[in-house]
Amino acid sequence: MSTLFQQLVNGLTVGGIYALIALGYTMVYGILKLINFAHGDLCVLGAFIGLTVITSLGGASGSPEIWVVGLAFVAAIIAICCAGVVLEFAAYRPLRNAHRLSAVVSALGASMMIENGIMLIWSPQTLVFPQGVLPQISWHVGGVVITFTQLMIIVISLILMASLYLYVNHTRFGTAIRASAIDQDAARLMGINVNRVIVSVFILGPALGAIGGLFIGLYYRQAVFDMGWTYGLNAFIAAIIGGIGNIPGAMLGGLLLGLFNALAGGYISSTWQQAITFGLLIAILLVRPTGILGERVAEKV
Amino acid sequence: MHKKLAATLAACSLAIAPVTAMASGTVTFGVQAPITGKYANEGQGIEKAVKLLAKQQNADGGLIGKTIKVRVCDDEGKATQAALCARRLSNAGVFAVIGSYTSGAASAAQPVYARANIIQTSDGTADKLTQRGFKTFFRNAPPNSAEAKFTGNYLVNVRHFKRIAVVSDHSSFAKGLGDAVEKAIKANGGNVLTRAYIKSGSQDFTSVLTSLKSKHPDVIYFSGYYSDGGLLRAQEKQLGMDVPFVGGDANQNVAFAKIAGKAAKGTIIINVPAPENLPYKAAKQFISAYKKAYGSAPPSIYTLTNADGMRVIMKAVQETNSLDPNTVENYLHNKIQKFPGITGPISFSKNGERIGSAFQAFEIQADGSYKTIYPKQ
Missing domain, CATH: 3.40.50.2300 (Response regulator)
Structure with missing residues (x-):
């Protein structure tokens, strides 16, 4: 029994990270009907910026330095928000009225540019996060081990998801975001600055992505320039499972995917983990072509 | 013209x-x-x-x-x-x-x-x-076969492990070495509790380790590469598993200890002597x-x-x-x-095999250096 709960804790941790990244895909898709393939690489860029801050300000002592980690998060979020806005201006805005495929190609190009940029700046090698910048505490609850890092990831992701949900559903600007997602022309006629909404989505998504990316780095204590593709793909699947364009869907999809991956790896075969994940995606799409929450909610964001 | x-x-x-x-x-x-x-x-x-x-x-x-x-x-x-x-x-x-x-x-x-x-x-x-x-x-x-022979003898006859978990990735090297070690353990009359696989580079090995933990092995032998080995060791400790970790030759790289962090201490690696030794x-x-x-x-x-x-x-x-x-x-x-x-x-054999070389088991120390523990020097 403790094995099952341990797998659930492991799965929830990864699931929280997937959900944070998936939100970036789903929000952009909700407004622009565009899959932002560069999103996974933006998250990785966040991990690298965080790593640079941590190693240049501390990490040598081996004792917990919460403020350094906090600063790393702030720096990563600011940098990735800027990168997101630049991406929108340079790669997507000029193609706003072009064929949809052009924007997808532009997204793939941006993804390669960011990935190779990271490789050129930080080297192609696996970089290691210093140990001990976060408290090395773990709790044993009936045979299940939860580390401080895991708890931090689960709690912060849940808080962020809840805040985003409240922001989008209960504020004026959130209403504008939802309106732009339903009908951009009508929203414009109602006096909503749709371009500002689009920029805001390219700030919110990457901000969450940067946090997700830094979580990956802190949890596995590793960063490699090309890991954006794997995490991006998984988060993209999570967004589709939940119903792309739907914010609660991305959260649900991320958590489900993390749990499913852990259980499949633990009880069936870690060799087939990826294949099983894609099998799940196909099965869900066969039964519900728009994803789990895709149809129930009228407005898509 | x-x-x-x-x-x-x-x-x-x-x-x-x-x-x-x-x-x-x-x-x-x-x-x-x-x-x-x-x-x-x-x-x-x-x-x-x-x-x-x-x-x-x-x-x-x-x-x-x-x-x-x-x-x-x-x-x-x-x-x-x-x-x-x-x-x-x-x-x-x-x-x-x-x-x-x-x-x-x-x-x-x-x-x-x-x-x-x-x-x-x-x-x-x-x-x-x-x-x-x-x-x-x-x-x-x-070659792997020489290493496997040494490893099998070390795990079974020297350390007397009874419940050995053999973990590999899917590369031709790691799978080959894992197979050879499994065979060598059995040839020495030992018991392979389970054979597990990880996907190299996937970073999250907690699901494999958690199911290993429920089977209570008394040692984990890993035949893959250092980049995964370091993480595997770190996550093993993170899950509160306290069983010895023995790594094959490809775990011998200075990066192993960096990736594993504090968990590196006590890891045993089997290989020919380290450069400095x-x-x-x-x-x-x-x-x-x-x-x-x-x-x-x-x-x-x-x-x-x-x-x-x-x-x-x-x-x-x-x-x-x-x-x-x-x-x-x-x-x-x-x-x-x-x-x-x-x-x-x-020297080389007729099929290009390097002849004769001594394997050793070393233990990673707190400062990341290696100490030979078998054969005794």
């Missing part, structure tokens, strides 16, 4: 061609190694070692009077890229190739070099590398030259076995005074006897 000119040019080039070949005082050694990617650390070590040896030899008057040139191709540790590298290097007319680091990449390149009659020396330890009948291939590190004169000289040239120690023993591969090829060229691949291959197969290598005496 034009015809005449063309004919003259053709005649000229015909006349010149053999002359340039003889007068060109260079011989090219290829390096096929993972310069980028997961095993970049190892690949760059091999590149540096080969370039250093070439520089030393050139300063010494070259190889039988010819200047050594080095040409590097990055195979990223991938089989597909390795086949491309092999074509690129053979098109460039290299005499011999050092590499690659991974068995998978070395094996993909083997047939290309064999067809072009280019001598290849690799540290790839998968047993099948020397079983394919390529007379151009020389393994410069001991090699007792040979050639080793001390080469390592100090390497440190002087690059400001850091060689990343692992494989930098040195590959350097040995190059040194023994150069030795064969000098002894035979020939750059004919057949002559040199024949000399390497039959004549080289206990050549004093950096990693111990070198």
